[in-house]
Amino acid sequence: MNDQAMTFNALARPWIEGLGTYEPGRPIEEVARELGLADAGEIIKLASNENALGPSPKAMAAIRQAAKQMHQYPDGGAYALRQALSRKLGVPPDTIITGAGSNELIELIGHVFLDHTAEIVMADRAFVAYKLIAAMFGAGVIATPMVRFTHDLKAMKKAITPKTRVVFIANPNNPTGTMVGQGDLDAFMNGIADHVIVVIDEAYIELLPPRLQPDCIRYVREGRKVIILRTFSKTYGLAGLRIGYAIAPAACIRLLNKVRQPFNTSAMSQIAAVAALDDDAFVKETRDMTKAGLKFLESAFRRMDLEYVPSSANFVMVKVGNGRQIFEHMQRSGVIVRPMDPYGLPEYIRITVGTPKQNQRCLVALRAAVNAVNS
Numbered sequence: 393m394n395d396q397a398m399t400f401n402a403l404a405r406p407w408i409e410g411l412g413t414y415e416p417g418r419p420i421e422e423v424a425r426e427l428g429l430a431d432a433g434e435i436i437k438l439a440s441n442e443n444a445l446g447p448s449p450k451a452m453a454a455i456r457q458a459a460k461q462m463h464q465y466p467d468g469g470a471y472a473l474r475q476a477l478s479r480k481l482g483v484p485p486d487t488i489i490t491g492a493g494s495n496e497l498i499e500l501i502g503h504v505f506l507d508h509t510a511e512i513v514m515a516d517r518a519f520v521a522y523k524l525i526a527a528m529f530g531a532g533v534i535a536t537p538m539v540r541f542t543h544d545l546k547a548m549k550k551a552i553t554p555k556t557r558v559v560f561i562a563n564p565n566n567p568t569g570t571m572v573g574q575g576d577l578d579a580f581m582n583g584i585a586d587h588v589i590v591v592i593d594e595a596y597i598e599l600l601p602p603r604l605q606p607d608c609i610r611y612v613r614e615g616r617k618v619i620i621l622r623t624f625s626k627t628y629g630l631a632g633l634r635i636g637y638a639i640a641p642a643a644c645i646r647l648l649n650k651v652r653q654p655f656n657t658s659a660m661s662q663i664a665a666v667a668a669l670d671d672d673a674f675v676k677e678t679r680d681m682t683k684a685g686l687k688f689l690e691s692a693f694r695r696m697d698l699e700y701v702p703s704s705a706n707f708v709m710v711k712v713g714n715g716r717q718i719f720e721h722m723q724r725s726g727v728i729v730r731p732m733d734p735y736g737l738p739e740y741i742r743i744t745v746g747t748p749k750q751n752q753r754c755l756v757a758l759r760a761a762v763n764a765v766n767s
């Protein structure tokens with residue numbers, strides 16, 4: 393070895409070392425190993441907003457059929473899935489791009505629109521991926537305060553500068569579960585600067601009954617500078633497959649396709665997504681379970697005198713004191729939730745709605761943790 397050897401750090405682009413890392417929900421197997429449990433089945437994970445019902449049964453059946461084709465590369469352009477989405481959403485196929493989860497699409501947006509001369513605008517308690525991706529491309533981040541844990545679209549519009557390229561709005565937002573309505577979105581879009589692309593991340597939108605879903609696809613039809621992000625990870629139960637999509641004017645989709653790897657989404661994920669899209673019964677069951685579960689958890693929080701943030705998604709943030717300690721205590725009893733200190737909310741945890749049985753167990757663990765930690 394040469395003693396003048398350069399370190400990897402010295403060779404890396406200068407801002408890489410300073411990048412934050414995303415702290416995901418703890419995997420069940422990892423926690424089982426740590427607790428010395430042979431049976432990972434005793435642990436429940438209510439930490440990543442996954443669908444407690446499992447995957448769409450139609451998606452599973454389609455995958456079984458398709459398994460014999462896995463030696464072949466997928467259609468990177470995801471023709472069949474884009475056709476199915478086009479029919480379902482009433483937009484042309486050339487306004488749709490698919491990605492390995494909507495997280496990949498956020499990164500593609502970075503590749504196309506962000507560099508060290510650019511800025512993003514987001515809310516301070518919005519989905520953390522936006523600022524991580526901005527940092528990856530050396531772009532600045534303007535984070536405006538939320539009001540009652542909700543995006544303050546007026547403040548966000550005011551925060552736009554000549555350097556702003558992208559504004560991110562998560563609707564409903566993760567981790568707060570709050571939503572902005574059609575009127576506020578329309579007012580925000582009305583007269584927004586022409587050099588700004590508005591990304592509306594609708595990861596949880598299908599959980600709402602259609603009459604409560606704001607219509608943002610209309611902005612795309614109007615040719616506005618809007619990108620809508622959707623995913624199959626939450627409502628459709630396909631988080632492990634990694635499949636999501638974006639809807640935007642064709643001129644924008646064309647650019648996003650230039651920075652997409654040729655086979656970015658797998659054949660299995662595409663086939664499963666087409667089948668899941670058709671699984672109305674599963675979506676309904678998921679909506680019903682989520683609604684009932686939220687109601688159950690929220691009324692328990694009220695009885696326990698715990699403040700919570702009323703949620704429009706499949707998770708809820710609750711104020712427990714020392715969130716990190718409560719999280720650790722619950723984890724020791726086999727219930728994984730999410731501490732909120734990475735979001736600057738150290739007194740909160742976020743709980744994903746589970747099955748009725750899981751919700752029960754979660755509450756037992758929460759009560760024990762609150763008693764132990766706060767006494």
Ligand SMILES: *Cc1c(COP(=O)(O)O)cnc(C)c1O
Pocket residue numbers: 441492493494495496519562565566593595622623624625626631634635636
């Ligand atoms: C879960 C989530 C996503 C995306 O997840 P993917 O699995 O990458 O599709 C995107 N945005 C928000 C707000 C989320 O909560």
